[in-house]
Amino acid sequence: MPTHYKGTQREVDTLNAFIKLMRASNSISNRLSRKMSEENITESQFGILEALYHLGCQNQRELGAKILKSGGNITMVIDNLIKRGYVERKQNPEDRRAVIISLTKEGEKFIEKYFPVHLNNIVHEFSALTSEELETLAALCKKVGKAE
Amino acid sequence: MPTHYKGTQREVDTLNAFIKLMRASNSISNRLSRKMSEENITESQFGILEALYHLGCQNQRELGAKILKSGGNITMVIDNLIKRGYVERKQNPEDRRAVIISLTKEGEKFIEKYFPVHLNNIVHEFSALTSEELETLAALCKKVGKAE
DNA sequence: TCCGGGTTGTTTAATATTAAACAAATGGCG
DNA sequence: CGCCATTTGTTTAATATTAAACAACCCGGA
Numbered sequence: 001m002p003t004h005y006k007g008t009q010r011e012v013d014t015l016n017a018f019i020k021l022m023r024a025s026n027s028i029s030n031r032l033s034r035k036m037s038e039e040n041i042t043e044s045q046f047g048i049l050e051a052l053y054h055l056g057c058q059n060q061r062e063l064g065a066k067i068l069k070s071g072g073n074i075t076m077v078i079d080n081l082i083k084r085g086y087v088e089r090k091q092n093p094e095d096r097r098a099v100i101i102s103l104t105k106e107g108e109k110f111i112e113k114y115f116p117v118h119l120n121n122i123v124h125e126f127s128a129l130t131s132e133e134l135e136t137l138a139a140l141c142k143k144v145g146k147a148e
Numbered sequence: 149m150p151t152h153y154k155g156t157q158r159e160v161d162t163l164n165a166f167i168k169l170m171r172a173s174n175s176i177s178n179r180l181s182r183k184m185s186e187e188n189i190t191e192s193q194f195g196i197l198e199a200l201y202h203l204g205c206q207n208q209r210e211l212g213a214k215i216l217k218s219g220g221n222i223t224m225v226i227d228n229l230i231k232r233g234y235v236e237r238k239q240n241p242e243d244r245r246a247v248i249i250s251l252t253k254e255g256e257k258f259i260e261k262y263f264p265v266h267l268n269n270i271v272h273e274f275s276a277l278t279s280e281e282l283e284t285l286a287a288l289c290k291k292v293g294k295a296e
Numbered sequence: 297t298c299c300g301g302g303t304t305g306t307t308t309a310a311t312a313t314t315a316a317a318c319a320a321a322t323g324g325c326g
Numbered sequence: 327c328g329c330c331a332t333t334t335g336t337t338t339a340a341t342a343t344t345a346a347a348c349a350a351c352c353c354g355g356a
Contacts, residue, residue, distance in 0.1 A: 009279075010271065016286050017277075017285045017286040021285065024290070024293055025169055026216050028170075028293050033225050068175065071170045118239075123158065125166075126165060129292060134285060141169050141171070144176070144277075
């Protein structure tokens with residue numbers, strides 16, 4: 001057994017919060033992903049569909065910023081969504097570099113059908129928390145990582 | 149603009165907490181990963197090294213449970229750590245299916261050098277929270293996802 | 297003793313993801 | 327106008343990840 005690094009109280013508390021945060025989000029993410037895969041959809045694909053549904057048409061750069069994935073990845077996720085007929089690429093007449101990604105009827109139908117199911121799965125994941133705890137958790141998470 | 153699903157108050161609060169939780173953990177994870185890549189190490193590799201350092205030798209199944217990754221993935225992560233000389237596989241005389249993964253001197257040296265740096269990066273990420281908030285966050289995250 | 301179900305790890309095939317190099321387009325400034 | 331830095335998206339090469347099929351092994355009960 002190695003001798004371990006002894007941190008300050010602040011370091012110990014931070015590490016504990018970090019580990020618990022990561023573990024919670026990874027567990028939830030893994031379980032939700034498994035359920036999504038029953039619909040043959042990935043987390044990233046769902047994130048794109050949701051952004052388009054709730055926020056309307058956007059270009060790929062904006063979508064990438066929303067789901068925190070690289071530009072190259074977005075190209076592939078969109079390609080796969082196009083293959084399934086859920087979204088389409090349109091030329092942007094005002095900027096020929098950019099494209100406009102929008103939901104197809106098919107995509108809209110899918111998200112309208114699946115979003116309530118997904119939301120239900122999420123509600124189940126958080127069922128151990130009271131409403132007040134939910135708010136506290138949201139507020140704390142919002143504060144985290146704001147340091148520059 | 150599509151008409152949107154109107155949820156109950158509980159659903160709205162849950163969704164908000166979920167989004168903030170995911171966003172916080174993904175942002176932190178992305179930033180930490182980028183720093184780790186300067187040391188040519190991945191998050192999973194670091195997770196394994198840390199588990200071995202703090203908890204001692206383990207077999208691959210146990211390591212997989214710790215970092216929440218699939219068995220097949222663990223095989224590859226360990227392979228890569230072996231290539232770098234940070235860990236080694238030993239036969240378990242008591243169970244010939246299992247292997248014992250342990251840190252090499254090299255691996256121990258690395259984790260002892262890099263862990264404080266990593267911890268410092270984490271502390272920076274959480275610097276916007278008071279110590280009390282850290283504890284609250286940890287406690288709430290621990291409660292989440294416990295539903296079955 | 298032997299069989300069968302469960303455990304541990306590996307392999308395979310398919311996808312996901314990233315960084316880096318690249319191409320095309322924009323926009324500002326000389 | 328013409329150039330150059332920036333922006334947007336794609337491609338490429340490398341790695342990560344998973345589920346599923348597989349092989350070797352363990353163990354308990356018939």
